[in-house]
Amino acid sequence: MPTPVPLPTPPKPPAAYPSEREGRALVAGFLPPGVKDRDGWSGDIFTAFSTLRIPPTPDNICAVIAVIEQESTFQADPVVPGLSQIVQKEIDTRRERLHLPRLLVDAALLKTSPDGRSYKARIDALRTEKQMNDLFDDMISELPNGRSLLGGYNPVRTGGPMQVSVAFAEEQVTEKAYPYPRRGSVRSEVFTRRGGIYFGTAILLDYPAPYSKLLYRFADFNAGRYSSRNAAFQAAVARISGLPLALDGDLLRYTGGVPASEPSTTLTALQRIASRLGLSGAEISRDLRLEKTARFAQTALYTRVFALAEGAAGGHFPREAMPQIDLKSPKIQRKLTTGWFAERVDWRHRTCLGRDRSALP
Numbered sequence: 001m002p003t004p005v006p007l008p009t010p011p012k013p014p015a016a017y018p019s020e021r022e023g024r025a026l027v028a029g030f031l032p033p034g035v036k037d038r039d040g041w042s043g044d045i046f047t048a049f050s051t052l053r054i055p056p057t058p059d060n061i062c063a064v065i066a067v068i069e070q071e072s073t074f075q076a077d078p079v080v081p082g083l084s085q086i087v088q089k090e091i092d093t094r095r096e097r098l099h100l101p102r103l104l105v106d107a108a109l110l111k112t113s114p115d116g117r118s119y120k121a122r123i124d125a126l127r128t129e130k131q132m133n134d135l136f137d138d139m140i141s142e143l144p145n146g147r148s149l150l151g152g153y154n155p156v157r158t159g160g161p162m163q164v165s166v167a168f169a170e171e172q173v174t175e176k177a178y179p180y181p182r183r184g185s186v187r188s189e190v191f192t193r194r195g196g197i198y199f200g201t202a203i204l205l206d207y208p209a210p211y212s213k214l215l216y217r218f219a220d221f222n223a224g225r226y227s228s229r230n231a232a233f234q235a236a237v238a239r240i241s242g243l244p245l246a247l248d249g250d251l252l253r254y255t256g257g258v259p260a261s262e263p264s265t266t267l268t269a270l271q272r273i274a275s276r277l278g279l280s281g282a283e284i285s286r287d288l289r290l291e292k293t294a295r296f297a298q299t300a301l302y303t304r305v306f307a308l309a310e311g312a313a314g315g316h317f318p319r320e321a322m323p324q325i326d327l328k329s330p331k332i333q334r335k336l337t338t339g340w341f342a343e344r345v346d347w348r349h350r351t352c353l354g355r356d357r358s359a360l361p
Contacts, residue, residue, distance in 0.1 A: 020046065023056055030061050030352055035074045044194045048201035051179040062352035063214055064162075064201050066345045067221060069352075072161040076193035083126040087135070090155050098149065108143050119143065129159045130191040160196020162204075167257075169199040176202075208294045214349060216320045219342040223249050223323045227338075230291055232321040233302065234266055236309035239317070240276070241269040249323040251291040259289060270301070277304045 018026060023046035028038050035041060045064055049056045072078040095105050109120040113135075117125075122135050133156040139146045158165050170186045172178075178186075180194055189195030204221050209229070211217060216228035227249030238245040245265055252267060253260040263271070270277070270284050277284070279301060287301035296302055297319075309317040325338040 017050065017053075018056060020050075023050060026056055027061055027065075030058065030065055030355060032065070032069060032074070032352075032355070040193070041068075041074065041197075044197045045201070047179055047194070048198040051198065052176070052202055052206045054201065054205050058353055059214065059349075060205055062349050063204060063217065064197070065352050066348035067200060067204060067218070068161050068197070069348050070341070070345045071163040074161065076161050076196070077128045077130045077191060078161070079127050080129055080132075083129070083132050084123050086155070087123050087126060087132060091149070094149055100149065105149070108146075111143065113138050114142060129156050132156050133159065133187065133191060159191045160200070161193055162196050162200025164190055164196055164199040164203060166190050168203050169195070172199055172202055211320050213320075213346075215342050215346045216322075218345040218349075219323055219338050221345075222327070222341045223325050223338045224292070226292060226294075226296070227323045227325075228320045229297065231323045232317075232319050233305060235321050236305050236317055237266060237269050237273075239312055240305065240308045241273050243269045243272070245269060247321055247324045249325070251288050270305075273308075276308060277301065279304070 020043075024039065024042045027042035027045045027049075031038055031041060045061070046056065048054075048064070049060070054060055068074055091105065091109075095102065106120075109123070110118050113119050113122055115122070115138075119135070119139060122131075126132055126135065136150065136156065140150050141147075143149070157167070166187050169190050173186055178189070178195075179198060180189070182189060183192075190199060203225070204217060207225055209217060209220065209226065211228065219228045220226060230249040230251055231247040233251065234245045234247045234249070237243075238247075243265070250266075251264060253262050253264045267285065267288060270288075271281055274281060274284060279287075284301055287296065287299035290296040290299060306317055306319070322339045322342065327336040327338065327341065
């Protein structure tokens with residue numbers, strides 16, 4: 001009798017998604033020592049994963065933990081030095097722009113606010129971004145000339161334990177269900193631990209990005225989705241056009257989130273090599289408008305640019321690059337870059353993965 005051919009081993013079925021109890025325990029094992037309310041943090045992190053159906057792998061769990069640690073050191077509403085000066089400077093800037101007398105504005109700030117204190121007292125006592133957000137909401141709605149002075153403008157654009165963009169959170173809830181009963185506006189949810197973690201996990205992990213390292217997701221978290229892919233695209237355009245380009249990951253100019261009529265330097269460089277690409281100006285602009293999506297990597301523009309770049313380089317041309325961006329914010333007191341941020345988070349990620357979980361509570 002011939003020796004029977006062994007049947008191929010069937011692939012293992014995918015592991016079942018862990019239960020709430022198992023998930024919390026899994027996340028808790030990776031939290032840094034000294035984190036207070038470990039069950040609360042691990043529960044909010046796992047809820048974000050389970051709602052978004054993101055695999056709770058060590059890499060993914062540690063990615064979220066690393067960003068939280070970098071952005072807030074596990075404080076749900078982190079203290080920011082100098083907030084009172086930031087607010088006063090913004091009020092003075094806008095007062096001067098509107099040519100309002102200083103005495104008029106100073107008198108308005110002495111009025112009693114909804115929490116019983118004067119607006120001036122609340123400004124002087126500011127310590128966290130949530131307090132700052134609440135203050136601006138009250139000033140805009142309650143102060144005489146508040147709406148004209150501030151124009152509906154609230155300078156707090158990011159917040160919470162992962163420093164999530166309020167604009168992203170407001171867009172996210174239109175696409176996917178928010179897992180918690182809302183206690184106010186989407187903006188107010190960003191400043192809670194649960195909301196900040198949910199929105200932060202979404203912007204960090206809930207999009208397809210075929211990077212070779214998580215380092216580039218961390219850069220995207222800071223600079224915007226697909227910034228690392230787009231910076232590599234800019235490097236390829238610079239190589240074949242001969243024009244120097246800032247590798248900032250923004251392929252178009254934007255005004256109020258909408259592509260501006262003024263061409264970007266990347267678009268200008270592409271228009272100069274349009275004949276080599278075999279694309280019209282309209283086709284180039286059409287494909288560039290997909291720069292914030294995964295679909296951009298499937299466009300004729302993307303494919304042809306890298307084909308020409310690899311021909312010029314005589315080999316593979318990288319599809320990922322660190323965006324070259326200086327970080328600017330009233331909260332930042334020293335020169336920082338997206339590269340610095342990504343490297344710091346990447347170091348924290350490696351530390352998390354190497355943590356001795358058996359020694360943790």
